[in-house]
Amino acid sequence: MSGLDFQQFLSAFIVLFAVIDIIGSIPIILDLKQKGRSVNALKATLIAFALLIGFFYAGDMMLRLFQVDIASFAVAGAFVIFLMSLEMILDIEIFKNTGPIKEATLVPLVFPLLAGAGAFTTLLSLRAEYAPINIVLALILNMVWVFIVLKLTDRIERMLGKGGIYVIRKFFGIILLAISARLFTANITSLIEQFQALK
Template identity: 25%
Template sequence: MSRLLDVQLFISVFVTLFVIMDPPGTVPVFLALTSSMTQHQRKRAARQAIAVSFGVILGFAFFGQQVLTYLHVTLPALQAAGGLLLLLIAMELLTGKLEDPTPVPGGAVNVAMVPLGTPLLAGPGAIVATMVYAQQVDGTKQWAAVLLGLVLVHACLYLSMRFADVVNRVLGSSGTSLISRIAGLLLAAIAVQLLAEAVLTFARQV
């Protein structure tokens, strides 16, 4: 295996992204955002969210630095934008506005793309971490390690959302509603933390 990929880099990528993206922690938020969906819709939302998250992070791994440089956007600015968006979603969860999500044309569920796919899964932390690892790559073995770590973390994320139905059946409608409020509070805290870190980074650069 060590001949095909950099095992140490793979472990580092997997552990870092697993901690940042937190597959078990996505379950209550996923249930909150998909509370009024059928089981089939929830499965489709999970697949869409994983596809969006993987595509966004992979795109930033290859082209992120060039895009940000071209747009004159710094990483703290990206982090602050993600924090603001998450804060808006958190407020809607806390007030119950997301308990009846509106489907978009074609049967796709809008919450699977935003905020679930990004910035919840493919958030500033995961994007920045992947960009940092991508900048360290200097060969095929390193790229294989980064890509495999990224794939396995998304596999864990999919499994956590795929079996969220089990949690949903155990909790019932009242429990899911309670989880929605708790998830909103946690998201608000994450959003404020992202904004605070972005502001501190900006302050250090002045």
């Protein structure tokens, strides 16, 4: 689990691609631009990457501080990813952004669209299964993709159309649902074994 593995990298990339869901965020980005709220693609990408990579490494220390192991966090993360998948599949809003900051590049673009609770949770949940190098490389490639989409938002929206974006969002909603189920089943067993060992 410690070395570079293409299958792990690809799996981590797909999971993060679905969670970050920059394609699904295109209508929101277009709406922000129409309201005169400028979006700086490079600034948004760099800040989001810094937040995510920082949490990826520091988050583990935070868990140890609260005496929470990765398996426990992965199970909790499975529930968050499950709720995110329901949002995408059922067109409902579970995670509401009610913060006071109105500047578009930081809020809502960087947080919570790019570097939100779901992405933070997913990164640490993936650590329960994949080598860190594969997750970091997958995150870097996702951030490159995010930058490209932010730069070409109008063109991608015209190319895919509202229907295409809608279908992609539904598809990745189902992928996330399956991922949440796999994360839960893969880690709940070790938690049960730990609980039984305490008896």
